[in-house]
Amino acid sequence: MKISVDKITESPEEISFAENTHDLDLIDGEAKVGDFRFPPFVDVNLVYYRSGQELFFHGRLGGTIEGCCSRCLKGCSFPLEKEFDFVLTPDPFAGKNGELNRDEMGLSFYAADEINLSPFIREQVLLALPMRPLCEDGCRGLCMVCGVNLNEESCLCAASESDPRLAFFRTLKLGQ
Ligand SMILES: [Zn+2]
Ligand SMILES: [Zn+2]
Numbered sequence: 274m275k276i277s278v279d280k281i282t283e284s285p286e287e288i289s290f291a292e293n294t295h296d297l298d299l300i301d302g303e304a305k306v307g308d309f310r311f312p313p314f315v316d317v318n319l320v321y322y323r324s325g326q327e328l329f330f331h332g333r334l335g336g337t338i339e340g341c342c343s344r345c346l347k348g349c350s351f352p353l354e355k356e357f358d359f360v361l362t363p364d365p366f367a368g369k370n371g372e373l374n375r376d377e378m379g380l381s382f383y384a385a386d387e388i389n390l391s392p393f394i395r396e397q398v399l400l401a402l403p404m405r406p407l408c409e410d411g412c413r414g415l416c417m418v419c420g421v422n423l424n425e426e427s428c429l430c431a432a433s434e435s436d437p438r439l440a441f442f443r444t445l446k447l448g449q
Contacts, residue, residue: 344414
C-alpha cells in the first residue's frame, strides 16, 4: 500500500485495505516465516494525518495465521492482531537517495513523494507473531516419555514415573 505525501492533511483520514502478504515479501517470496504460514492477505486499518512536516500513523492488523502449537505441535490457526503507531519525519539527508532511512531510535524518515507502507506493515506482522503459540490455553502437550498427544490420549508414563511400584507398566505392552 502506498500513500502520496500531499494527500496527507491535518484532518485524519481512515483507510482499510487488504495488504497482500506476497507484497510483504515475508520470506524469499514465500509467505512463510519459521513455522508460520500467512494467509494471502492481512487486513489493515490505518488512520493518518500530518502535523507540520511530521506524518502520524495509527494502525491495526487483523488476520489469521497457520502455525503449530508449541506444546503439542498440532497445526492450528492463530489470530494475528496488533495495534501500532509510527511517525515519519522528513529525511534530513534527502537527496542522497530516495530510499527510506531509519535510525536506531525508532524514528523513521520519508524522502519520496509517496510513502510505501509495506515495510512498516511487514515489520508489524513479524512483531505480531506469537512467541509460544498454543492450540488452547490448557494444552497438555506431548508425553515426554512416549510422545502421545495428552490432549487426545492418556498414557501411564507419568504414573509410572511418580510411583516406582508401577514401573513395570513402562515395559508392559497393553493388549487391544
Ligand atoms: Zn497444543
Ligand atoms: Zn507417555
